Amino acid sequence: SQQGEEDPQALSIQEGENATMNCSYKTSINNLQWYRQNSGRGLVHLILIRSNEREKHSGRLRVTLDTSKKSSSLLITASRAADTASYFCATDRTGANSKLTFGKGITLSVRP
Amino acid sequence: SAVISQKPSRDICQRGTSLTIQCQVDSQVTMMFWYRQQPGQSLTLIATANQGSEATYESGFVIDKFPISRPNLTFSTLTVSNMSPEDSSIYLCSVGGGTSGSETQYFGPGTRLLVL
Numbered sequence: 001s002q003q004g005e006e007d008p009q010a011l012s013i014q015e016g017e018n019a020t021m022n023c024s025y026k027t028s029i030n031n032l033q034w035y036r037q038n039s040g041r042g043l044v045h046l047i048l049i050r051s052n053e054r055e056k057h058s059g060r061l062r063v064t065l066d067t068s069k070k071s072s073s074l075l076i077t078a079s080r081a082a083d084t085a086s087y088f089c090a091t092d093r094t095g096a097n098s099k100l101t102f103g104k105g106i107t108l109s110v111r112p
Numbered sequence: 113s114a115v116i117s118q119k120p121s122r123d124i125c126q127r128g129t130s131l132t133i134q135c136q137v138d139s140q141v142t143m144m145f146w147y148r149q150q151p152g153q154s155l156t157l158i159a160t161a162n163q164g165s166e167a168t169y170e171s172g173f174v175i176d177k178f179p180i181s182r183p184n185l186t187f188s189t190l191t192v193s194n195m196s197p198e199d200s201s202i203y204l205c206s207v208g209g210g211t212s213g214s215e216t217q218y219f220g221p222g223t224r225l226l227v228l
Contacts, residue, residue, distance in 0.1 A: 031215050042204060042221035043155075045113070050215070088154060092215065098143055098208055099170075100217055102155040 005103055006089055012109040019076040021106045023089030024069075030092045032065060033100065034074050037086045046074070046087075081112045114139055114207050116220035124226045125195055132191045133223045135205035140185035142208065145217070146178070149202040158203075161188045195227045 006023045013019050023032070031050045035043040049056050049065045049072065056063050062075040076083055086107050090100040115138040125131050135144065146158040159169045159180055167180040181189045192199050202222045208215065 033215075033217065035219070043206075043219040045216060045218055048216050090155075090217075097160070098215070098217070099145065099157055099160060100155075100206075101157075104154045 006087070006106045008106060009104065010107045010109075012111065013079055015079060015081055015110055015112050017079055019079050019083070019108055019110070021074045021076075021087055021108070023072045023074070023103055025072075025089075025091045025101075025103075026070065027091075028094040029067075030094055032063075032072050033090045033092070034061075034063060034072075035088045035090060037088065037105075039085075043088070076108075079108075079110045081110050084108060084110045113216070114141065114218045116205060116207060116218060118203075118205060118220040118223050120223060121221065122224040122226075124228065127196050127227055129195055130191055130193045131195065131225060132189050133203050133205075135188045135190070135220055137186045137207050142185070144182065144188045145206045146180065146188070146190045147204045147206065147219075149204065149222070151200065155204065158190070192225065195225075197227045200225055200227045 029051050031048050033048045034046040037043050047058050047061055047063050049063050060077045065072045086105045088102050088105045090102045117136045119134045144161045147155040148158050149155045157170050158173045159167045161167045161180045161182040163182045163185050177193055179191045202224050204219050204222045206217045206219045208217055
């Protein structure tokens with residue numbers, strides 16, 4: 001069964017705006033990872049946040065993790081048309097031996 | 113980060129046939145994983161392939177349908193056997209970085225399979 005549930009399922013914004021995507025999960029985790037997928041191609045790893053971390057930054061990306069609420073958010077600032085893609089959160093559940101459980105994904109469209 | 117290649121990148125196959133997908137990594141890794149992504153869906157883990165031992169399959173996936181080989185620390189194959197149109201998916205391998213199996217998982221570019 002799927003661990004992560006992202007929302008919204010689809011997001012359309014104007015270039016330059018910020019995009020916020022949320023992910024909720026059900027069980028305790030070791031870490032949570034965000035990935036991007038362009039047009040059904042391979043997954044590109046964006047950022048990993050460990051269960052003992054609350055916030056991480058990488059370039060225009062900001063990820064937060066709230067283990068008490070079992071949720072995470074991915075913020076993309078100053079979005080670009082090239083950010084148009086599907087975004088997935090994936091959890092490495094405690095005791096799962098690094099096996100990732102993926103959410104359903106969010107389709108982000110950035111209009112030029 | 114690990115660089116992963118997959119062959120073939122795509123294929124169109126007839127039902128009843130089998131296809132073997134190769135996954136090559138540019139460094140030695142302990143754990144390799146195979147995922148399936150059905151059209152418009154998220155990724156589902158098929159199995160974990162560890163060198164020197166049998167692959168571990170997730171619920172709903174069986175060795176007869178998806179035999180896996182892991183002959184060394186840089187290579188693995190997944191075979192999709194006796195294919196049906198329902199097997200049309202993208203198949204992706206992933207690895208944790210380094211022999212210690214770091215947390216970050218990197219994915220190959222995927223193999224897009226269409227079964228007619």
